[in-house]
Amino acid sequence: MEELVVDLSSNEGIILNLIWTYAGIGAIPLTAASSRNVVLLKFSDGRDSIKSLPTVLDYVFKTLEHQSLLIPSDIALQGTMDSFIDLAYKHNFDILDLESLRILDNYLLNETFLAGYSVTVADLVIFVSVYNWVLRSKQKERLEFGNLMRWFDHIQHLPEIITSIEGFSLISLFDEKLVITKEKKATKTASKKDAEGKKVKKSEVPVETRPYDDVTRLNILVGLVNSIRKHPGADKLYCLKIDIGTEVRSICSGLVEFLEPDQILNKKVCVLANLPPKVLRGEESNGMVLCVSNEDHTVVQLLEPPSDTPVGERISFDGYTGEPDGVLSTKKGKETFYMVQKDFICRDRIGYYKVVSTHNSCLIIERRIPTFVPQRVFAVAHL
CATH class of the missing domain: 1.20.1050.130 (Glutathione S-transferase Yfyf (Class Pi); Chain A, domain 2)
Structure with a gap:
């Protein structure tokens, strides 16, 4: 009971x-x-x-x-x-x-x-x-x-x-007078533009036009691991503190079975920084650490940017431009990371996106990445 x-x-x-x-x-x-x-x-x-x-x-x-x-x-x-x-x-x-x-x-x-x-x-x-x-x-x-x-x-x-809900009542969200005042102001501005011979468009709610598999939706930042400890309630997880330039993030990463703490501490890593925050077994996790594995997932290593890359720098993609989402969707069919993940691979210690041949590819970062397992790139923060 x-x-x-x-x-x-x-x-x-x-x-x-x-x-x-x-x-x-x-x-x-x-x-x-x-x-x-x-x-x-x-x-x-x-x-x-x-x-x-x-x-x-x-x-x-x-x-x-x-x-x-x-x-x-x-x-x-x-x-x-x-x-x-x-x-x-x-x-x-x-x-x-x-x-x-x-x-x-x-x-x-x-x-x-x-x-x-x-x-x-x-x-x-x-x-x-x-x-x-x-x-x-x-x-x-x-x-x-x-x-x-x-x-x-x-x-x-x-x-x-x-x-x-006791004590709760309906809230009138918008004062009609305020809305009318804004509309009148907009009308006055529109009339002025008409007088200048300019075309006035009606205000519209922005419509999402970018596909969800647009890699530039990802906000991948260079981070520095400041501290590491084992999760008290999950054997496979480390609890990391990672400096991403503007703040220090708490991130849980499932690397216990693959890497020792001294292989992670003080390392520069690539952090997917615009996922919705989660609480994993009582510990806050606000992002994912990108790693590389072999095909059967028996060897896993960090996807490291070059040592001289500034903390907080956003990872860019050759030939792709666009601003990252404020927060990535995790809804089925709209999960950007998992839609583009299949096109991330690592060859000869360099990370690529959409490799077709050595002459037709896109570097994850425009410098050599010292990773050692030439297979696929993935995220392990939520294992």
Whole structure:
């Protein structure tokens, strides 16, 4: 018999109460905690209690028959859902920083829900996590995050969302007067341009035109490994701290079976830096380390840039130009890295993209890369 004890006034408690109500979870009773900021899934058979919201959700939806309602059936979409839960967890389920809001806004450009074609746990978790920012923000600030606000308004009007959360109410996102004022200003500007004989185009929402297998969507940066330790809860993972120029990233990498710590520490590496953040067995992972393996994956080595490459430099591709995505999609059919990965290989210690012949290829970086296994390039951060 399980019992979930939570502080119902905390964001974690609000999220769990919303999920329990929305999914109709009755098998595990939800009990109000006497202390603040408590999340505790207790077992009557003596097993250790579970104390974090992501782990509680993972247990509940793997144990109970509620997967069909709030969990996508597609494994890739489940990974996307987990990434958004981890993003909220990283911010204590109260997302206020503009960088995270921009990540969400960019992702939602062409999406109705966060992880598939219907509401999932990710939508409920992120909705509660951004509610405080939306409530406190000024309307001009909200206009900067139009995709996020569209999604938020959709979620808050779904049946049993607002009515299930004590203290939450519908938020009027945009003041009609403000919108009208902006429209009048736009009309005045348009009239001026007409007078100058210039053609005026109606403002439109940007439409994604680049294919998802465009390699320039990847933001691969040169990083320097500052520290390394074994993951306390996963035998195959190292926990790395990697300087990528603008910040130091925490990244989990599945290299324990292949490399010793001294073969990684203080090395320059290639980091795929624009993946959604994840929490792997309780450890933050915000990126992937690119490596090279032989065909049967028995030998793995780091894909190293030249030693004189500056930390933070973006890896470019001959003949390809384009800006990287703010955050890469992890949805099935839109996973850029896995779509282009098959065209990354290493020959004679040099990394290539789309090798046809020695006279028709694209260097991953325009200098020699001292890697030693002439086979395929891949990422191992999430093994």
